[in-house]
Amino acid sequence: MYIKSFDYDKIYGELIIRNRISGDKFKPYGMNGTKKLKDYFIDEKIPKDKRDEIPILIDNENIIWIVGYRISNLYKITECTEKVLKISFNNIQI
Numbered sequence: 001m002y003i004k005s006f007d008y009d010k011i012y013g014e015l016i017i018r019n020r021i022s023g024d025k026f027k028p029y030g031m032n033g034t035k036k037l038k039d040y041f042i043d044e045k046i047p048k049d050k051r052d053e054i055p056i057l058i059d060n061e062n063i064i065w066i067v068g069y070r071i072s073n074l075y076k077i078t079e080c081t082e083k084v085l086k087i088s089f090n091n092i093q094i
Helices: 037-043
Strands: 002-007 016-018 056-058 063-066 084-089
Touching: 002 063, 037 063
Parallel strands: none
Antiparallel strands: 002 084, 016 056, 056 063
């Protein structure tokens, strides 16, 4: 089971779970700037045949969470966070 918490007020529109799309980028937690999802998977040494199986949580604007790996820096909880959204995924095999 994977559980993450996000700043609810930073989420825009609907939450959707999908697989990666060519050209995807996100702002990994703890890093400055954006990173191509392909490069992130390479850096994390995720096998090519597993990359299309990893669920990705998005809102209407950005990648929020690469499930089982890292959240986006844009949605992290800070001292200014007023509402927290906690999301859990069960039975994900990566």
